[in-house]
Amino acid sequence: MRQPIKFVSAEEAVKVIKSGDRIHIHSVALAPQKLIKAMCERGKAGEFRGVKIQHLHTEGPAPYASKEYEGIFFLESFFVGHNVRKDTQAGYADYIPVFLHETQRLIRENVLHVNVAMVQVSPPDKHGYVSLGTSVDCTLAAIECADTVIAVINPNVPRAFGDAMIPMDMIDIFCEDNSPLIEAAPADPDPIELAIGAYVAGLVDDGATLQMGIGAIPNAVLGMLGNHKNLGIHTEMFSDGLLPLVEKGVVNGAEKMIDRGKIVSTFLMGSKKLYDFIDDNPGVLMMDVNYTNSVEMISKNPKVTSINSALQVDLTGQVCADSLGTVFYSGVGGQIDFLRGASCSRGGKPIIAMPSVTNKGLSKIAPVLNLGAGVVTTRANMHWFVTEYGAINLYGKSLQERARLIISISHPDHREALDKAAFERFGPHFHYIG
Numbered sequence: 001m002r003q004p005i006k007f008v009s010a011e012e013a014v015k016v017i018k019s020g021d022r023i024h025i026h027s028v029a030l031a032p033q034k035l036i037k038a039m040c041e042r043g044k045a046g047e048f049r050g051v052k053i054q055h056l057h058t059e060g061p062a063p064y065a066s067k068e069y070e071g072i073f074f075l076e077s078f079f080v081g082h083n084v085r086k087d088t089q090a091g092y093a094d095y096i097p098v099f100l101h102e103t104q105r106l107i108r109e110n111v112l113h114v115n116v117a118m119v120q121v122s123p124p125d126k127h128g129y130v131s132l133g134t135s136v137d138c139t140l141a142a143i144e145c146a147d148t149v150i151a152v153i154n155p156n157v158p159r160a161f162g163d164a165m166i167p168m169d170m171i172d173i174f175c176e177d178n179s180p181l182i183e184a185a186p187a188d189p190d191p192i193e194l195a196i197g198a199y200v201a202g203l204v205d206d207g208a209t210l211q212m213g214i215g216a217i218p219n220a221v222l223g224m225l226g227n228h229k230n231l232g233i234h235t236e237m238f239s240d241g242l243l244p245l246v247e248k249g250v251v252n253g254a255e256k257m258i259d260r261g262k263i264v265s266t267f268l269m270g271s272k273k274l275y276d277f278i279d280d281n282p283g284v285l286m287m288d289v290n291y292t293n294s295v296e297m298i299s300k301n302p303k304v305t306s307i308n309s310a311l312q313v314d315l316t317g318q319v320c321a322d323s324l325g326t327v328f329y330s331g332v333g334g335q336i337d338f339l340r341g342a343s344c345s346r347g348g349k350p351i352i353a354m355p356s357v358t359n360k361g362l363s364k365i366a367p368v369l370n371l372g373a374g375v376v377t378t379r380a381n382m383h384w385f386v387t388e389y390g391a392i393n394l395y396g397k398s399l400q401e402r403a404r405l406i407i408s409i410s411h412p413d414h415r416e417a418l419d420k421a422a423f424e425r426f427g428p429h430f431h432y433i434g
Helices: 008-018 033-044 087-088 100-108 139-145 192-202 215-220 241-247 273-280 295-300 333-342 399-408 412-426
Strands: 022-026 051-054 071-077 116-119 127-132 148-153 165-168 171-174 209-212 233-234 263-265 284-286 304-308 312-314 350-354 386-387 392-393
Touching: 008 033, 008 148, 008 171, 022 386, 033 116, 033 148, 071 087, 100 139, 116 139, 192 215, 192 350, 192 386, 192 392, 209 215, 209 333, 215 241, 215 304, 241 273, 273 284, 295 333, 304 333, 333 350, 392 399
Parallel strands: 022 051, 022 116, 051 071, 116 148, 148 171, 209 233, 209 304, 233 263, 263 284, 304 350, 350 386
Antiparallel strands: 127 165, 386 392
16 A cells, blocks of 8 residues: 655755766746755755756746856756846856757756756645646756656646656655646737748648647737648647637547557646646647657658747848857757757758847848857758748758848848858859849
8 A cells, every 4th residue: 555645845845955066957937946946045054065956937926047046056048038048147157068858868967967956846646646746848858867866746746747757766855735737828910920830820720730839929820720630739838729620529539650649748838728728628638748859750750840939040041940149048958859850851841040130120031140049940940930921941952042032031120231151151043032
């Protein structure tokens, strides 16, 4: 007979942290704020120093990344989220560039040894299993490999299936919390994003398997797929925009070759309605990031249509998606994982979509990438490119053909300057075709 859980306070739980340890924190909405607060209090009290912290994107406060905790904690995130962006840009935190599918490999192959994993899970079921709920990603690897696992049992964590289900005996220390999970309101697309969404939706075939993230452009795309048929989902994340398509039966996974009929993801972020949707839902599989973001697994489904964003694109099709020049803004993430997976899929379409200009009216299409900008997607990986002015396919196109096509969907105010730059770069044989 299973013994009752012995709970300890968060303050007691974090006493296992020692100077020099590496701590893994659960991702997105499941960052265990109760443990984070207790950890920071003990660090401020001088109980340890030189503790490294790692995680993907997290929601909620991340005080350990700030100047206040310099020398006590040092964050090395796998993705620069909004809550640690300023501290990372100021140098009080750092970033590890890594493909999303390899985050788990860094842990499992002991490149980054995890001393303590701090996670949040659902209450145990009658079989002694708890669920990692809305985020499996590389956190499962951290649980498998950590010296000590601390778990907060929270009844608000949905009971998700797939790799999210783990036996209680993988956990060493238990705490309790009943705080609601952090929610993200769906983003409402503006006219530019709606125009982009319309062009992208026009590229989606019936029977396609979709990958897209969170934000206004993905929501705009999803909002225009109501008349499609038999769409499937194999993605790294999804949000509320998917739910109406599930309710209409548009998303049913009927033509997927693997996990037919199932929605597959590794983490998600949205409203309580979204969290309730995956709770006890056998139609949703929350899987290890090594599964969701494996190029081999992605490409097994037909017509994989991956939709990713960019910060800047040059005239040859190079894509910067992680930095603004030398200033890091986000991360590599799963962009290449899914671009490659889609390009290897039968009938697949890898898509990069972005507005043609910034909020200040500066062109996001440039003759060359800004000094220091990171090339996340190389020109050889670039296929479909979409702005509010159209959709173009760069696959198999020469440099001059690419430049002409890219300029054709740039903002009209910037086309003359881009045309001049292309002419100077490619010589007298280049002529802009409007």
